[in-house]
Amino acid sequence: MTKLIIQIPCYNEEATLGMTLAELPRQIPGIDQVEWLIVNDGSSDRTVEVALANGVDHVVSFARNQGLAHAFMAGLEACLKAGADIIVNTDADNQYCAADIPRLVEPILQGEADIVVGARPIRQIKHFSPIKKLLQGFGSWVVRLASKTNVVDAPSGFRAISREAALRLNVFNEYTYTLETIIQAGRQGMAIKSVPIRTNGYLRPSRLVKSIPSYVKRSLLTILRISMTYKPLRFFAVLGSIPFSMGFLLGVRWLVLFFLENGTRSRAPSLILAAILILIGFQLWMFGLVADLMAVNRKVLEDIQLRLRRAELNSNQKER
Structure with missing residues (x-):
């Protein structure tokens, strides 16, 4: 029996979480059981209540905000303990189209990939400024060089991870997991594939990208640190x-x-x-x-x- 768990890191997401959960699937071709899990990263609002009211199966909670990277890894660990064969990570702001989850997990089911990253149509996203679109492309290019993979959209958090890949991943960076996990997986010889996915309407500003210069600086430091660690x-x-x-x-x-x-x-x-x-x-x-x-x-x-x-x-x- 193949079990898939969809995990969502959450920090004060009561306004958008219900909408996100309403679109998540409970049945996926090739999957026998689909469960949902949220990581409550020290939320001070009704995030947990909203999650439980919408049928979430598992809740992992931090007493204080630990950051996206810690929440992501805690989610992976909880999903593995819950018996997940495949883990899908998505955002609580309903940025990614949940209807594309079957497309995301298909390469893993077919044995073609260990990690699948959803590639957003960056050029078509209206609320992305021209400079942000340019930096997204440049950042993905740098990650491709550092990881020796062909990942199209490295900062994308919409991704599927096999059980074996989840067991091998470690995140040292406290800021984000997106770039580090790709570089780490590429260096470890995991098969990584990109698939095109759709995005939903703009609901709120990104909490990770507070300013373009800050994001660029943090991303470059992450790439340098991983390069020093693995090579x-x-x-x-x-x-x-x-x-x-x-x-x-x-x-x-x-x-x-x-x-x-x-x-x-x-x-x-x-x-x-x-x-x-x-x-x-x-x-x-x-x-x-x-x-x-x-x-x-x-x-x-x-x-x-x-x-x-x-x-x-x-x-x-x-x-x-």
């Missing part, structure tokens, strides 16, 4: 090559001038700067080597965590 040697090798190359070229320039002028001018400042730059580059390379060795321990810990998660889930299933 530390390459990251620091590239970073260290910049000052090392500058120092090397400056040193060559010093040597050329020294011999052309027969040592009449010492040009000590140039020589000192060249030495400093070369030393900085070398130190960054050493950081990369140490980080790469530490990454081996991280991989071992991830394998241990995966085995523990599987053992816990198998234990829960036997108890049932």
Whole structure:
């Protein structure tokens, strides 16, 4: 029997949650059982009451607001414990068209993907400003490079995740999960696919994107951090090559001038700067080597965590 659980992270969503839940399906082709779960991320309004009144099967609550990334991961954990074979994540503001959920889960049912990300028609969304549309496209392109995947709409929160993929995912960033999970999944060799989906009307401003500059800064920091985590040697090798190359070229320039002028001018400042730059580059390379060795321990810990998660889930299933 295949069980699908639709999870919705919520923070003060009483105004839109009822509308979102009303459109969620209870029957999907290829799925035997569909359940709903919300993660109440420290809401101070009637979010939980609205959810229960509309037939939500599971509620996970935080005493205080923990942020979208924590809510997403808590939802995955709760869905796995509830026996989900496939997890669909959507937003509480009814941004995504729930009728496209069958399209979202189809590649997983067919064994073609571990994670499926819904690609919004960005250019057709009227409330997105031209600069936001441009940045969405640029951000997705950067994530494709970092993750080595073909994800069209990286910031999209409308996605389906197989049980195996959910077991392997970890989110370190406290801001959002969207970019990090794609890069992480791509680095771990998971199959990721994009499918076109529709969006509904605009109901409220995004709580995640409070300002374009802030979102861009946070997104870039997330990409850099994940790159350092999963490819530390390459990251620091590239970073260290910049000052090392500058120092090397400056040193060559010093040597050329020294011999052309027969040592009449010492040009000590140039020589000192060249030495400093070369030393900085070398130190960054050493950081990369140490980080790469530490990454081996991280991989071992991830394998241990995966085995523990599987053992816990198998234990829960036997108890049932």
